[in-house]
Amino acid sequence: MAGLNGDPFLGIDDNIEKLQYNNNSKEVIDKEGLVVGIGEDSSNNKNNNQGGEKDMAGNSIHRSGSRPQLDLSKAEIQGNSEERDPTILLPNQTDDISHLALDIGGSLIKLVYFSRHEDQSVDDKRKKTVKERLGISNGNRRNFPILGGRLHFVKFETSKLNECLDFISSKQLHRGRIDSHHWNSEAPANENAVIKATGGGAYKFADLFKERLGVSIDKEDEMDCLVAGANFLLKAIRHEAFTHMEGHKEFVQIDHNDLFPYLLVNIGSGVSIIKVDGDGKFQRVSGTNVGGGTYWGLGRLLTKCNRPYSSVTPLFSFDELLELSQRGDNRTIDMLVGDIYGGMDYSKIGLSASTIASSFGKAISDKKELQDYRPEDISLSLLRMISYNIGQISYLNALRFGLKRIFFGGFFIRGHAYTMDTISFAVHFWSKGEAQAMFLRHEGFLGAVGAFMSYQKHGLDDLMVHHLVERFPMGAPYTGGKIHGPPLGDLNEKASIIEFCLTNMRQFMLYSISWMEKFVLKGTEITAPVPMAPPGTTGLGGFEVPSSRGATLRSDASALNVGVLHLVPTLEVFPLLADPKMYEPxxxxxxxxxxxxxxxxxxxxxxxxxxxxxxxxxxxxxxxxRRGDAFARAFSAHLARLMEEPAAYGKLGLANLLELREECLREFQFLDAYRSIKQRENEASLAVLPDLLLELDHMDEETRLLTLIEGVLAANIFDWGSRACVDLYHKGTIIEIYRMSRNKMQRPWQVDDFDLFKERMLGSEGKKPRPHKRALLFVDNSGADIVLGMLPLARELLRRGTEVVLVANSLPALNDVTAMELPDIVAEAAKHCDILRRAAEAGGLLVDAMNNNTLDGSRGNSSSVPLMVVENGCGSPCIDLRQVSSELAAAAKHADLVILEGMGRALHTNFNARFKCEALKLAMVKNQRLAEKLIKGKIYDCVCRYEPAT
Ligand SMILES: CC(C)(COP(=O)(O)O)[C@@H](O)C(=O)NCCC(=O)O
Ligand SMILES: [Mn+2]
Known part of the structure; x- marks a missing residue:
């Protein structure tokens, strides 16, 4: 685990490190709540902090002694020193570390850079209260030096080094200092700034970096970096590795505990073959000089004379060569088995007539000059020759060391379907199916990621899969990993600003949106992606011509397939999942x-x-x-791209599509598209809530429980994401639709475990079961759904002595209620209900009301189990329980009942999820096809699925 002292990712603010001061213990606490010194100078801290030291909550913290310490000299308390946790300024803390690492190869320069976003939480009372109630002092983030930020991946051609330098300079990446949401361009350049870099260019261009940017290059060993990068990506990115056979891409789930040993084949200009046995444990066992540089170099030479005169550039670029191969026919140059055997297979040794016997072999007997061969055919022949050769050598090395898994990386691959198929074929063919070729989505960035890891202060190695969220900039699909031309005005950075705005809505109008115009222009450039290659083998031997022949090649597919990695150390795996490894949302x-x-x-x-x-x-x-139009274009373009290549952004499920839509809206600054609809529906529903509660209170327990569940199901009809429902809303008022929906609630429902649930709640044969201790209610929509459905159900649980935690979205999605909105709704509802009021007070939701007189004239002195609200950590109509907020994870610790409500959370996702505790899944199915497929029913059928603890 990373140590934290002086870490640049901690709350650096305009050259001054802010710390908090704890009066009681006289310990200096950094923003993460970690002890960094006890009234002593910083030099002593090193020893104090090593080993199993305790943080303020008594948790053990491992510190690395190698990390620099904070400079506490001239530290002073800012503001009132009587305050509980006043801010401490450290004016002399000048620990500047660049947030940029490079891999400067023979052909390409790969850049990985980090942009931080600080803890941008708005002053949210609910959050504070929830933290107190649930005993979260600073969430799990105390263990992490990274507060949150993004890792960006960019590449340049080495021959265009100047463009790369311009890019670094324009983004001030070399200054090594970021403030909360943008690079601090005013900050003076750091004289001693150092950038970690690997690859030959780190040596070759060191002087140029010093001259142009004033920074020194700290050279890192290339193999160390490759391996560190590969290990990190394979462990931390869920869908990093995939197989690619006969045009079919399949993601492979890598078990972290079963990653080693493996063979890493990095195909850059040349090829390195490395046996990896663990973190930092590897051996370069082989390599070949026939690699990407060979393809490009030979390809250029051999096609030179056929280069059209009209071309702007005199020689083919790598991507142009690849594109040519799409239209090539290697049979005109390669000598095939059939050429030798009179068109026959050589079946005795398992070679088909179409197998290449000798690459370029036909040129021996052909009476042709170089210009008589089509560049397309030459390119294909070369590509096949080199790919087969690499595949074969790799397999032989795997065989040498008894390895089954071979990961291929390096920019030679470029997400190019045919190249991957060819390599896979070779591995499969020579190993007789025993060994498997796998490819990495961040194929070209292994070295650069490794160089980034070598800063030792990044904290990346502490991160785990659930801390990383990969996002594909919606409005600017070209910026993620694309080979850059002249530096673009970075749309990604604008996107970060928008994200910042989300948590600071008050400020959001301050930012310009002129980039939107740029996008509208750019939008027309979003074209169909690489076509998926249908099966193209001939059986025994090699391939015929590329199956995607004739179609447009997006040879930079790999560029588009790499998003921005958002590091969110506060995300956690939902602790109540029965088997997180098997969980598929x-x-x-x-x-x-x-x-x-x-x-x-x-x-x-x-x-x-x-x-x-x-x-x-x-x-x-x-x-x-204008933004609406741009959003529609961008989203449609992404949809079209995914139609062409469903695995473009990783494994694709319906939840991902629905989330993509929300992210796209946010990126175009539509922060809450259903805001007014939600408000209107909340008001209408709150107006009828007192009548409903009165009605419920006159029922016996059993009827009431049934009516409550009916109420939840009926009110789930208010879903602005469903086509059928939206059509319905044009036909009646909210209350009319709600009544109609309730009246239609006929049991048995299509999935009906109500009797089981009732027995658990009310018991049987006079036996009273113990009430649940704590229930987590994953709520769905605003309006009737929350007010007339879930709140009355929550009230029933509270009445029975069960603590209730309402789990709501962190960000808006369709008409879903958010955790920010819920306290006000609860407060309104509580005006009409003592049970809710007392519980909300006990849960700290009615902080203000506690000072006022309550309904029955008493002062707020709660004698109730608490009602709380926590955010779920997402902004989608669905929920992936592998990545939830630390609040929710903390709330889950004592829960013995989970209630998931709505189509998104209970059907599209989690329908098959199993929990350690009891679970109730409630939803109305508002889509005919889903109803047929999932529950063999029809639209508006209901699901009430009760599952005892696993
Ligand atoms: C987006 C939704 C999952 C939201 O449903 P909810 O979770 O609110 O019940 C749902 O509206 C949906 O799947 N809509 C698309 C299908 C349709 O329009 O029929
Ligand atoms: Mn919803």
Missing amino acids: NTIDLSDHKELEYWFTVLSEHLPDLVDKAVASEGGTDDAK
Whole structure:
């Protein structure tokens, strides 16, 4: 685990490190709550902090003694020293570490850089209270030096080094200092700034970096970096590795505990073959000089004379060569088995007539000059020759060391379907299916990631899969990993600003959106991606021509397939999952093309209505219309891309598509498209809540429980994401629809475990079961759904002595209620209900009300179990329980009942999830196809699935 002292990722603010001072213990606490010194100078801290030291909560913290210490000299308390945790300024803390690492290869320069976003939490009373109630002092983040930020991946051609330097300079990456949401361009350049770099260019261009940017290059060993990068990516990114056989891409789940040993084959200009046995444990066992440079170099030479005169550049680029190969036919140059055997297979040794017997062999007997061969054919022949050769040598090395898994990285691959198929074929063919070729999504960035890791202060190695969220910039799909031309005005950075705005909505109008215009122009450039290659083998031997022949090649597919990695150390795996390793959130797997087509159509058809709502939510201004238009284009383009290549952004499920839509909206600054609809529905529902509660209170226990569950199911009809429901809303008022929906609640429901649930709640044969200790209610929509459905159910649980935690979205998604909105709704409801009021007070939700007189005239003196609200950590209509907020994870610790409500959270995701505690899944199915497929029913059927603890 990383030590934290002086870590640059801690709250550095305008050259001054801010710390908090704990009056009682006289210990200096950094923002993460870690002890960094006890009234002594910093030099002593090193020893004090090593080993199993305790943090303020008594947790053990491991510190690395190698990390620099904070400079506490001239430290002073800012503001009132009587305050409980005043801020301490450290004016002399000048620990500047660059947040940039490079891998400067023979052909390409790969950049990995980090942009930090500080803890941007707004002053949210709910959060504070929840932290106190749930005993979270600083979440799990105390163990992490990274507060949160993003890792960006960019590459340049080495021959265009100047563009790379311009890019670094324009983004001030070499200054090594970031403030909360943008690079501090005013900050003076750091004289001693050092950038970690690997690859030959780290030596070759060191002087140029010093001259142009004033920074020194700290050279890191290339093999060390490759291995460190590969190990980190394989452990930390869920869908990093995949197989690619006959055009079919399949992600491979790597078990962290079973990663080693493996063979790493890095195909850059040349090829390195490395046996990896562990972190930092490896051996370069082989290599070949026939690699990417060979393909490019020979390709250029051999096609030189056929280069069209009209071309701007005199020679083919790597991507152009690859593109040529798409249209090539290698049979015109390669000598095939059939050429030798009179068109026959050599079946005795298992070679088909189409197998290449000798690459370029036909050129021996052909009476042709170089210019008589088509560049397309030459390129394909070369590509096959080199790919087969690498595949074969790799396999032989795997065999040498008894390794089954071979990971291929390096920019030679470029996400190019045919190259991967060829390598896979060779490995499969020579190993007779025993060994498996796997590819890495961050194929070209292994070295650069490794160089980044070598800073020792990044804290990346502490991160785990659930801390990383990969996002694909919606409005600027070209910036993630694309080989850059002249530095772009970085749209990603703008996107970060927007994200910052999300947590600081008050400020959001301050930022310019002129980049949007840029996007509208750029939008037209979003074209169809690399076509998936259908099966193309001939059986025994090699391949025929590339199966994607004739289609446009997006040879930079790999560039588009790499998103920005958001590091969110506060995310946790939901502790109540029965088997996190086996957990798969998506119920609908979109790798089935029919399924993908269906949902693609659903989302496309919903788009005009969504844009209307989004534009209206921003006042219908011209600017909002322009953004609405840009959003529609961007989202459609991403949908189209995913239709072409469903695995483009990792494994694709329906939940990912729905989340992508929300992210895309946010990126175009539609922060809450259904804001006014939600408000209207909340008000209408709150107005009828007292009558409903009165009605419920006159029922016997059994009828009441049934009515409550019916109420939840009926109110789940208010779903602005469902086409059928939106059509319904044009036909009646909220209350009319709610009544109709309730009246239609006929048991048995299509999935009906109500009797089981009732027995658990009320008992049987006079035996009273023990009430649940704590229930987590994953709530769904605003309006009737929360007010008339879930709140009355929560009230029933509270009445029975069960603590209730309402789990709501962190960010808006469709008409879902958010954790920010819930306390006000609860407060309104509590005006009409003592049970809710007392529980909300006990849960700290009615902090203000506690000072006022309550309904019955008493002062707020709660004698109730608490009602709390926690955020779930996501902004989607679905939920992936592998990545939830630390609040929710903390709340889950004492819970023995989970209630998931709504289509998104209980059906599209988690329908098959198993929990350690009891679970109740409640939803109305508002889509005909889903109803048929999932529950063999029809639209508006209901699901009440009760599952005892696993
Ligand atoms: C987005 C939704 C999952 C939201 O449903 P909810 O979770 O609110 O019940 C759902 O509206 C949906 O799947 N809509 C698309 C299908 C359709 O329009 O029929
Ligand atoms: Mn919803």
